[in-house]
Amino acid sequence: MLIKMWLNGEPIRDHMDADMLLLDFVRRHGALSVKRGCETANCGLCTVLLEGKPVLSCSILAAKAEGKHVVTLEGVQKEAEEFGTFLANQGAEQCGFCNPGFIMNILAMEKELKDPTEEEINEYLAGNLCRCSGFVGQLRSIQAYLKHKQEVRAHEAE
Amino acid sequence: MTKSSRRKRFLTGENGFRLPPMVKRREKLIKIKRYWKVETLEEAYELNQKRANRIIGGMVWMKMGEKQFHTAIDLSDVVSSEIVENEEEFIIGAMTTLRDLECHEGIHKYTDGAVKESLRHIVGVQFRNVATVGGSIWGRFGFSDVLTMFLAMDTYVDLYKGGRVSLEAFSKMPYDKDILLNIVVKKNTMSLAYESMRNTKTDFPVLACAASVRPDEVLLSIGARPQKAVIIRANDTVMKIDRSEQEEFARALAVQVKAEISVGSNMRASAEYRRQLAGVLARRAVMKALVADEQKPMVITDTDTLQTKGGEQIC
Numbered sequence: 001m002l003i004k005m006w007l008n009g010e011p012i013r014d015h016m017d018a019d020m021l022l023l024d025f026v027r028r029h030g031a032l033s034v035k036r037g038c039e040t041a042n043c044g045l046c047t048v049l050l051e052g053k054p055v056l057s058c059s060i061l062a063a064k065a066e067g068k069h070v071v072t073l074e075g076v077q078k079e080a081e082e083f084g085t086f087l088a089n090q091g092a093e094q095c096g097f098c099n100p101g102f103i104m105n106i107l108a109m110e111k112e113l114k115d116p117t118e119e120e121i122n123e124y125l126a127g128n129l130c131r132c133s134g135f136v137g138q139l140r141s142i143q144a145y146l147k148h149k150q151e152v153r154a155h156e157a158e
Numbered sequence: 159m160t161k162s163s164r165r166k167r168f169l170t171g172e173n174g175f176r177l178p179p180m181v182k183r184r185e186k187l188i189k190i191k192r193y194w195k196v197e198t199l200e201e202a203y204e205l206n207q208k209r210a211n212r213i214i215g216g217m218v219w220m221k222m223g224e225k226q227f228h229t230a231i232d233l234s235d236v237v238s239s240e241i242v243e244n245e246e247e248f249i250i251g252a253m254t255t256l257r258d259l260e261c262h263e264g265i266h267k268y269t270d271g272a273v274k275e276s277l278r279h280i281v282g283v284q285f286r287n288v289a290t291v292g293g294s295i296w297g298r299f300g301f302s303d304v305l306t307m308f309l310a311m312d313t314y315v316d317l318y319k320g321g322r323v324s325l326e327a328f329s330k331m332p333y334d335k336d337i338l339l340n341i342v343v344k345k346n347t348m349s350l351a352y353e354s355m356r357n358t359k360t361d362f363p364v365l366a367c368a369a370s371v372r373p374d375e376v377l378l379s380i381g382a383r384p385q386k387a388v389i390i391r392a393n394d395t396v397m398k399i400d401r402s403e404q405e406e407f408a409r410a411l412a413v414q415v416k417a418e419i420s421v422g423s424n425m426r427a428s429a430e431y432r433r434q435l436a437g438v439l440a441r442r443a444v445m446k447a448l449v450a451d452e453q454k455p456m457v458i459t460d461t462d463t464l465q466t467k468g469g470e471q472i473c
């Protein structure tokens with residue numbers, strides 16, 4: 001079947017099988033940051049943004065993205081790099097395998113939640129599993145990152 | 159045979175060559191021949207009568223269970239994915255995602271936060287942005303937090319051919335080939351609370367319990383027994399206790415629940431553990447609902463009191 005969508009801002013037209021998952025579709029089009037972890041909707045590694053909302057690309061047919069905008073880590077390089085520095089500063093990154101999905105969800109959270117509490121952060125990221133870290137360093141890095149963003153916003157508003 | 163043709167046969171698994179697991183091509187979890195976005199409900203209904211075809215909601219659950227089918231029937235253009243609120247009821251389109259339900263301000267207010275509590279433990283935000291309310295209710299899964307929660311309210315389902323049916327009746331109906339259009343929650347006076355227990359975060363619940371305190375009755379919906387949710391109504395002995403004696407009321411109801419509930423064992427917990435847990439969750443949920451009830455105005459003189467702002471997102 002023919003499908004049309006936007007991937008990281010680029011329009012795409014392609015033929016594909018009806019049962020192709022969004023995960024495989026975006027990888028076929030060069031978004032190799034999107035990885036297959038559990039494929040059972042549990043680990044969050046395959047997170048992409050569909051019309052701005054984080055979804056599991058392993059659990060959604062590419063056909064469902066017809067006419068929609070899909071964003072992967074490749075499409076948010078600047079923001080990802082900025083947050084990556086905070087991760088590195090806290091020593092939160094170990095093998096780094098979980099990072100693509102994790103970062104996509106953090107960027108979504110930043111847009112969705114205003115000034116989230118620790119509990120709200122934990123809850124929002126409950127669907128992102130990391131088998132190396134104990135999540136503590138990651139939490140520190142998120143809090144530092146959100147604080148930094150807040151300061152930047154306050155500075156800009158002055 | 160040349161070296162390259164032997165290699166090709168090895169890699170493709172032809173002529174009896176067995177591929178070692180590392181080289182084997184990854185099997186698709188689900189195989190579908192055709193994806194079809196229907197234009198009318200009748201078209202969807204007709205397609206759905208064929209055994210090889212399936213209606214898809216978020217398809218998260220089907221992907222795990224179904225091996226293959228012919229046509230995936232997408233209802234996106236004919237079944238609503240929105241929540242409409244009016245003075246009497248909430249009409250939740252079957253294609254609404256669990257996340258949209260969780261974040262709906264009107265529902266949050268009306269249910270004293272119970273719906274959000276029932277949903278927030280389901281895997282993660284990315285999951286709840288895909289899974290639908292319709293798929294969850296249609297599935298009538300034993301473990302379902304969603305079914306447990308909705309059974310505690312005055313809920314109905316709109317079926318394309320079957321018309322409006324109470325959720326309690328629907329939960330006992332055999333699976334057929336109808337289409338679920340809406341889930342309708344009547345805004346009757348009640349206070350609600352939700353409690354669940356999980357062995358680990360984001361896992362299926364070991365047991366789930368929703369409490370509903372109404373002017374003339376108090377009921378509990380208990381799910382993940384591990385069978386599907388059932389309703390237990392407070393008996394006369396419990397109802398004779400003054401509700402302002404919250405602890406006493408809740409403890410008496412917990413005793414009734416432990417005596418009445420039918421539970422089973424599975425890999426998550428034994429039946430005996432679930433029975434004990436049922437008492438604990440019932441007591442906690444009823445206590446919460448009684449407290450919420452106490453904080454509401456005694457007499458509702460104006461229907462507007464039941465009106466919530468609605469439509470806006472709380473997340």
Ligand SMILES: Cc1cc2nc3c(=O)[nH]c(=O)nc-3n(C[C@H](O)[C@H](O)[C@H](O)COP(=O)(O)OP(=O)(O)OC[C@H]3O[C@@H](n4cnc5c(N)ncnc54)[C@H](O)[C@@H]3O)c2cc1C
Nearest residue numbers: 213215216217218219220289290292293294302303338362
């Ligand atoms: C890994 C995992 C963990 C989960 N954990 C929990 C949990 O902790 N608590 C919980 O409550 N739930 C849990 N669920 C279930 C989940 O919340 C949803 O209930 C489930 O995914 C079904 O929703 P769906 O949109 O994916 O439905 P689908 O998979 O698309 O459909 C489910 C069934 O309903 C049928 N169907 C869908 N829509 C309609 C319709 N409109 N009319 C007629 N038939 C229809 C389909 O044909 C199919 O038979 C979990 C699921 C998974 C995969």
Ligand code: FES
Nearest residue numbers: 037038039044058
């Ligand atoms: S690969 Fe999608 S959730 Fe794990």
Ligand code: FES
Nearest residue numbers: 096098130131132
């Ligand atoms: S750093 Fe290794 S999985 Fe998260």
